[in-house]
Amino acid sequence: MSKTQKLVAIKGMNDILPPESAKWEWLEDKVRDLMARFAYRNMRTPIVEPTALFVRGLGEVTDIVEKEMYSFEDRLNGEQLTLRPEATAGVVRAVVEHTMLYEGGKRLYYMGPMFRHERPQRGRYRQFHQIGAEALGFPGAEVDAELILLAHSLWQEIGLQNIELQLNSLGQPEERKAHRAALIEYLEKNLDVLDEDARRRLYSNPLRILDTKNPAMQELVNAAPRLFDFLGEASLAHFETVKTILDANGVKWTLNPRLVRGMDYYNLTVFEFITTQLGSQGTICGGGRYDYLIEQIGGKPAPAVGWALGVERVLELLKEQEQPVPEPTSDAYAIIPDAQALPTVMATLQKLRMAGVTVQMHSAVTAGEGMGSMKSQFKKADASGARFALIFGPDEMARGAVTVKSLRDGNGQQVEQPLADIDTWAATLHITG
């Protein structure tokens, strides 16, 4: 590559720039606040993990492990590594590694980038972001319901509407085994309808065939034996409890007996929150119970349940629904006619900021030409969206004062305030969160 050739980001990996980034921060703040109210604690795991963690955790015959992982060899020590395609496996690894379940269950959440080599399109990227919640060590169906309520509450907090909650139960391993046998028998009788993917998975992972997006196979899939019909009493009771709690909270749901989810590790309750407003990338959040994953990753057997949402899809849906997201504004913009005043001005701004006021200082963009005309500074002040201009003119400075001029009300009211006594008037400027 020549030195002058432009360097650009990798396809499907996006820069998140202002003002868009403010929406991300807004959403993340909402999440942090809500997670705290549900007593879920933040957890941060590495973005790179041993490849074996995902192969073991997610299942060898899943889309992610078969074709979507960014895996590579560490050229310094030959280790096989993978950029995390999801975070549950890493959370479980960390929980086991640090014996976090020693004193009982844990409620955890995370946010961060994930990586999957998929075909980039609206709502589908190669670096995308998830926010996830996991409750580990709790076997009860009430915790499944709590997690669903947590996601449901988030939609309410951020103003998302028309999201459908689909539920299913995948039962327990023995029930899946009986269903699997019936399913294979059924699919063997219809070999001619199966596509290449389905034939390959017929014996390795027949349940995933039901998850196909191939229209030619829909009829076959619709008439296939349903796992739900193979559930025993205990599994049904677990599912019943989840539904009863959701009903008591007025959370609407529909049963989708074909919901199987992309990872192998789920059992009992699985769920997705779905919208029709994002084209084919309609799942904004998915999750379920994964009581066997901890053991599979080498921990002492312990139950767990969790979900993950796609941040890009949630933000795109907010935009689609024209839900207003507050934009950051400044309380004040400092207008500085003479650079000689800068030491005093900046000492003043510093005090204002420490008193909680949001202040943007005017700065020259051309070297050697001073601070710029008053007119151009006022233009910048207006464009900044600030509510007040702080004018540090020579007359005010001589009196040890600053002029505070309103930029929002039509007649531009202004008052002079003393620099020596900032605490008495700082609060009158402070409007931003």
Ligand code: ATP
């Ligand atoms: P899909 O069926 O759309 O591929 P998935 O089942 O692979 O989704 P999960 O692994 O359950 O998705 O991840 C949880 C959420 O993360 C999804 O519901 C979605 O909102 C988001 N997500 C998954 N893959 C991507 C991606 N490539 N780009 C953007 N968001 C994604």
Ligand code: MG
């Ligand atoms: Mg996927």
